[in-house]
Amino acid sequence: TNNRLILAFESSCDETSVAVVRNGNEILSNVVSSQIKSHQRFGGVVPEIASRHHVEQITYVIEQALTEADKTIEEMDAIAVTEGPGLVGALLIGVSAAKALAFTHDKPLIGVHHIEGHILANQLIEPLNYPLIALVVSGGHTELVYMKNNHSFEIIGETRDDAAGEAYDKVGRTMGLTYPGGAKIDQLAAEGEDTYNFPRAMLHEDNLDFSFSGLKSAFINTIHNKEQRNEPIDKANFAASFQAAVVDVLVGKTMRALEKYPVKQLLMAGGVAANQGLRTGLTVALTERFPDVKLIIPPLSLCGDNAAMIGAAADMLFEQGEFRGMDMNARPGFMF
Numbered sequence: 001t002n003n004r005l006i007l008a009f010e011s012s013c014d015e016t017s018v019a020v021v022r023n024g025n026e027i028l029s030n031v032v033s034s035q036i037k038s039h040q041r042f043g044g045v046v047p048e049i050a051s052r053h054h055v056e057q058i059t060y061v062i063e064q065a066l067t068e069a070d071k072t073i074e075e076m077d078a079i080a081v082t083e084g085p086g087l088v089g090a091l092l093i094g095v096s097a098a099k100a101l102a103f104t105h106d107k108p109l110i111g112v113h114h115i116e117g118h119i120l121a122n123q124l125i126e127p128l129n130y131p132l133i134a135l136v137v138s139g140g141h142t143e144l145v146y147m148k149n150n151h152s153f154e155i156i157g158e159t160r161d162d163a164a165g166e167a168y169d170k171v172g173r174t175m176g177l178t179y180p181g182g183a184k185i186d187q188l189a190a191e192g193e194d195t196y197n198f199p200r201a202m203l204h205e206d207n208l209d210f211s212f213s214g215l216k217s218a219f220i221n222t223i224h225n226k227e228q229r230n231e232p233i234d235k236a237n238f239a240a241s242f243q244a245a246v247v248d249v250l251v252g253k254t255m256r257a258l259e260k261y262p263v264k265q266l267l268m269a270g271g272v273a274a275n276q277g278l279r280t281g282l283t284v285a286l287t288e289r290f291p292d293v294k295l296i297i298p299p300l301s302l303c304g305d306n307a308a309m310i311g312a313a314a315d316m317l318f319e320q321g322e323f324r325g326m327d328m329n330a331r332p333g334f335m336f
């Protein structure tokens, strides 16, 4: 039909989210309940706490998503949910809720890969044009994904150790910032300068892979040395130096990917796509080197985890006739 409504769920980590998406490109509602405050004092996401929050929140979030969209479950054409990857206990809450609704209301069920969701979030901004490359940067992923068409997701480069967001959060912790530190470092970086010249790992190697653990160690060692000498920590310069190293590598490798794979569009995806330095860096480099490639930058609300992106990806799967049965299960290690 040309008026397809999908009720979508996302619960892979620490956001409980339900959305109503029309035709894979229009958000009727996108309710996100964040649990970050409950995890902050532990400095990271605690799986058991995440599961409990999802259980407590999900029925309210479903109600709110339907109310905001001014729709009923009966009007939905399908129910979609993140199958994985993610925390198994967290995923199970979304998967169980989606299966229960699909079963009781006799609706088709669709299972979505979390990263495909992050990438397809861009379809809520503008129509996708293939072939394309997506730079996926989140707390758990750093990948360059090549899509020849809407059926194929090919990882052409990835991190060999830490994800970019993970490095941001660990470095943030060293500076005494509350979890997750990414956005705070981004803000601090705007007030500082790249005075430390941290390593740009693998930047000049002829491959599309990344490594952030050396940068993280260099950062932590430099801070500890200063602390030992009782020197003041210039947080803004530390943040700016760290961010410059991350952005140089992400932008450099993305440009290398564009040299190898001619594409029509470059998409940003995942929580770190919210990064101002990265947004500017990619925009500048693309204008200079590949002015014909269209850069799509999702708004902040679609960078982090949310269910609208799952609804967008699910619409494509509906089109392809990819449905799940009642034996669908959470897939914590779901590969592309």
Ligand code: KG4
Pocket: 013, 137, 138, 139, 140, 141, 164, 165, 166, 168, 169, 180, 181, 182, 183, 184, 186, 270, 271, 272, 273, 274, 275, 276, 303, 304, 305
């Ligand atoms: O996609 P996401 O919400 O969850 C995962 O699937 O991981 O990404 C969360 C990550 C966290 O590591 C967070 O620190 C990072 O995205 N992040 C940022 C910014 N905003 C969020 N990192 C750098 N700069 C930002 N502005």
Ligand code: ZN
Pocket: 114, 118, 138, 270, 271, 304, 305
């Ligand atoms: Zn995510």
